[in-house]
Amino acid sequence: MSARERILARIRERQGKPYEIDPVELAAVRTHLAAHPRSPGPRDAWDVNVRFRERATSLASTIDEAAVLSDVPALAAQYLRGREVPPRAVCWRELGELDWRGAGLDVEVRPAHGDDLVGITGVFCGISETGTLMTLSSPHSPSTVSLLPETHIAVLQQARIVRSMEDAWALVRTEVDGLPRAVSFISGPSRTADIEQTVTLGAHGPYRVHIIIVGG
Amino acid sequence: MQLTSNRFKQTARAKLADTDLQAALNKLQTNFVKGRADRVAELDNFEAIRDAATAIRDRALAHLDVYLAEFERNATAQGTVVHWAETTVDVNRIVCELAARYGVRKAVKSKSMVSEECALNDALEAAGIEVVETDLGEYILQLAKEPPSHIVAPVVHKTREQVSDLFEARHHRPRTTVIADLTREAREVLRPHFLSAQMGITGANFVVAETGSTLIVTNEGNGRMVTSLPRVHVAITGIEKVVPTLEDVTTLLRLLPRHGTAQTTTNYVSVTTGPRRADDSEGPEHFHVILVDAGRSRLLGGDMEAMLRCIRCGACMNHCPVYQSIGGHAYGWVYPGPMGSVLTPTYAGLENALDLPHASTLCNQCGVVCPVKIPLPDLLRKLREKQFARGLRPWSERAGLAIWGWTARHPRVYALLSAVGARLLNWLGGTDKRIRDLPGGKGWTVGRDIPAPEGKTFRALYAARRAENVRK
Numbered sequence: 001m002s003a004r005e006r007i008l009a010r011i012r013e014r015q016g017k018p019y020e021i022d023p024v025e026l027a028a029v030r031t032h033l034a035a036h037p038r039s040p041g042p043r044d045a046w047d048v049n050v051r052f053r054e055r056a057t058s059l060a061s062t063i064d065e066a067a068v069l070s071d072v073p074a075l076a077a078q079y080l081r082g083r084e085v086p087p088r089a090v091c092w093r094e095l096g097e098l099d100w101r102g103a104g105l106d107v108e109v110r111p112a113h114g115d116d117l118v119g120i121t122g123v124f125c126g127i128s129e130t131g132t133l134m135t136l137s138s139p140h141s142p143s144t145v146s147l148l149p150e151t152h153i154a155v156l157q158q159a160r161i162v163r164s165m166e167d168a169w170a171l172v173r174t175e176v177d178g179l180p181r182a183v184s185f186i187s188g189p190s191r192t193a194d195i196e197q198t199v200t201l202g203a204h205g206p207y208r209v210h211i212i213i214v215g216g
Numbered sequence: 217m218q219l220t221s222n223r224f225k226q227t228a229r230a231k232l233a234d235t236d237l238q239a240a241l242n243k244l245q246t247n248f249v250k251g252r253a254d255r256v257a258e259l260d261n262f263e264a265i266r267d268a269a270t271a272i273r274d275r276a277l278a279h280l281d282v283y284l285a286e287f288e289r290n291a292t293a294q295g296t297v298v299h300w301a302e303t304t305v306d307v308n309r310i311v312c313e314l315a316a317r318y319g320v321r322k323a324v325k326s327k328s329m330v331s332e333e334c335a336l337n338d339a340l341e342a343a344g345i346e347v348v349e350t351d352l353g354e355y356i357l358q359l360a361k362e363p364p365s366h367i368v369a370p371v372v373h374k375t376r377e378q379v380s381d382l383f384e385a386r387h388h389r390p391r392t393t394v395i396a397d398l399t400r401e402a403r404e405v406l407r408p409h410f411l412s413a414q415m416g417i418t419g420a421n422f423v424v425a426e427t428g429s430t431l432i433v434t435n436e437g438n439g440r441m442v443t444s445l446p447r448v449h450v451a452i453t454g455i456e457k458v459v460p461t462l463e464d465v466t467t468l469l470r471l472l473p474r475h476g477t478a479q480t481t482t483n484y485v486s487v488t489t490g491p492r493r494a495d496d497s498e499g500p501e502h503f504h505v506i507l508v509d510a511g512r513s514r515l516l517g518g519d520m521e522a523m524l525r526c527i528r529c530g531a532c533m534n535h536c537p538v539y540q541s542i543g544g545h546a547y548g549w550v551y552p553g554p555m556g557s558v559l560t561p562t563y564a565g566l567e568n569a570l571d572l573p574h575a576s577t578l579c580n581q582c583g584v585v586c587p588v589k590i591p592l593p594d595l596l597r598k599l600r601e602k603q604f605a606r607g608l609r610p611w612s613e614r615a616g617l618a619i620w621g622w623t624a625r626h627p628r629v630y631a632l633l634s635a636v637g638a639r640l641l642n643w644l645g646g647t648d649k650r651i652r653d654l655p656g657g658k659g660w661t662v663g664r665d666i667p668a669p670e671g672k673t674f675r676a677l678y679a680a681r682r683a684e685n686v687r688k
């Protein structure tokens with residue numbers, strides 16, 4: 001008997017179940033998984049657009065507003081200038097066609113390396129309950145771009161701001177075929193409070209998360 | 217991790233005298249206790265969410281075998297290899313075998329308490345593999361060669377000066393005591409390790425049966441690196457960590473960071489499903505999940521089952537007056553505080569942690585704050601009963617209880633002894649009626665006075681009142 005069988009057998013024995021998986025129980029479990037019902041969450045009503053901005057800011061993300069997508073390069077360039085960050089970045093393919101050069105930025109479409117300073121990504125959706133960005137990995141949206149550089153600029157369509165993480169999963173279920181390898185929920189710059197319980201921004205991930213909301 | 221729980225009393229005494237530790241523990245109360253209260257107060261519908269979280273954990277445990285099998289099926293379908301480990305020794309063997317198979321020379325780790333149970337780092341190092349902890353706190357502990365003292369804030373017992381000393385000695389860079397600079401230094405030292413390691417090792421806060429995913433929460437971003445950059449990713453987690461659906465995990469995520477670090481959400485929640493996909497430019501080529509029993513299944517169907525609901529938030533220790541006084545090291549194993557006082561004796565043996573079930577005032581602060589309503593004081597009380605039933609308590613305590621039991625069953629003797637005892641204590645109290653030094657009770661009076669009993673005994677008062685009522 002393998003370790004797997006012994007562990008499962010022990011579980012069933014402790015719970016007074018028959019040796020084999022009970023088909024009725026299995027069917028009930030599969031029904032639950034297929035239905036994936038929601039549990040109660042917060043009941044408060046809130047304006048998702050207002051709340052997202054509030055929460056994201058409270059988590060030390062900064063926010064800029066772009067009327068249209070083509071305004072993004074100029075805003076990104078201005079942000080980087082303001083922080084004296086060199087005007088070079090890597091970005092996801094979906095943003096590769098923007099006129100970065102026109103804004104004075106040198107932007108390459110590729111995964112990030114350990115020494116890239118700025119990463120520009122899209123966002124699958126924004127979660128207003130917590131001010132969180134949800135990103136999905138794919139060949140064209142590598143997760144290193146939002147992780148390795150010291151500055152992460154995220155481009156979020158306002159129409160993609162949802163209320164809760166449950167709503168975010170619902171969006172994945174309707175728009176994507178199964179989960180991608182890496183789903184990342186990002187809530188502000190990386191931080192640690194390990195030394196003397198003192199919160200310090202910029203641990204292993206970005207020091208800065210700047211969200212440009214398009215169409216607000 | 218080496219088990220030293222039976223030295224609880226000696227270690228606790230030393231920790232009480234450690235002023236740096238006491239300062240850190242005081243701060244922990246402001247940050248985590250008050251912080252948790254604030255975060256919970258902000259969360260509308262908290263009690264309903266807490267009930268739902270408890271029900272979710274109970275549902276997973278009631279059908280644990282089926283959910284594990286479903287997790288395995290869905291994970292395998294995505295290309296994940298699922299292993300089952302009955303003991304901590306098996307875990308180490310599996311990881312070392314994987315390391316050998318993939319030619320691993322260096323492994324980077326993000327925080328995993330299960331791997332601490334296994335003493336995995338020692339096993340890997342014995343096999344000639346370099347292991348680098350990447351959570352800042354765990355990294356500091358690795359340099360200091362110390363065990364964690366808290367499951368969420370592992371290095372809470374250290375001061376910045378101690379960290380500066382360590383970094384100076386090990387990094388050979390100019391000394392700094394500025395916390396932001398120390399953090400940057402660790403980032404710069406660890407970054408090359410992330411990029412050069414062949415294996416990433418993580419725990420999992422939850423595994424999701426519906427999708428076959430593993431989920432980890434981190435603030436530093438090291439979890440994301442460890443799961444994305446090395447060629448091989450191994451996630452090690454207890455069998456009880458399975459959760460049915462993404463919706464269920466969402467409910468638990470509303471509570472875990474609020475109770476753990478007083479955050480509404482952690483910086484990162486990383487959900488990993490399978491290895492790198494065809495055409496992906498990044499991600500591990502091989503993804504292995506190890507489901508660990510190591511004593512967990514024994515808790516099912518018994519009076520300790522509720523303990524398996526635990527989501528390792530740490531709130532019970534943050535709120536425990538005993539933990540607040542002595543910190544985590546005295547508990548002598550991986551898990552401190554009330555949850556550790558239940559887990560250590562149940563996983564490592566009742567006889568190996570004799571003091572832990574007693575390291576509690578049973579004030580029930582832990583039970584009140586536990587987000588999944590684990591009745592920790594009840595479990596501790598049951599462990600005390602088990603110890604007694606198995607004859608594991610010292611003879612003096614057993615004799616004392618036997619005498620007490622006999623006396624309590626003989627009311628006349630009881631009345632006599634309690635009257636004599638009360639008078640004796642009254643006499644010991646002297647003129648100001650405070651006992652400063654009780655023979656045989658020094659453990660109590662060394663820290664505080666006992667007010668001496670005064671006036672008549674309860675029994676005498678009761679008898680008098682009854683006689684009066686009869687006359688009326």
Ligand code: SF4
Pocket residue numbers: 475525526527528529530531532533555582585586587588589590
């Ligand atoms: S026992 Fe409860 S409070 Fe303690 S760590 Fe586990 S879930 Fe948190």
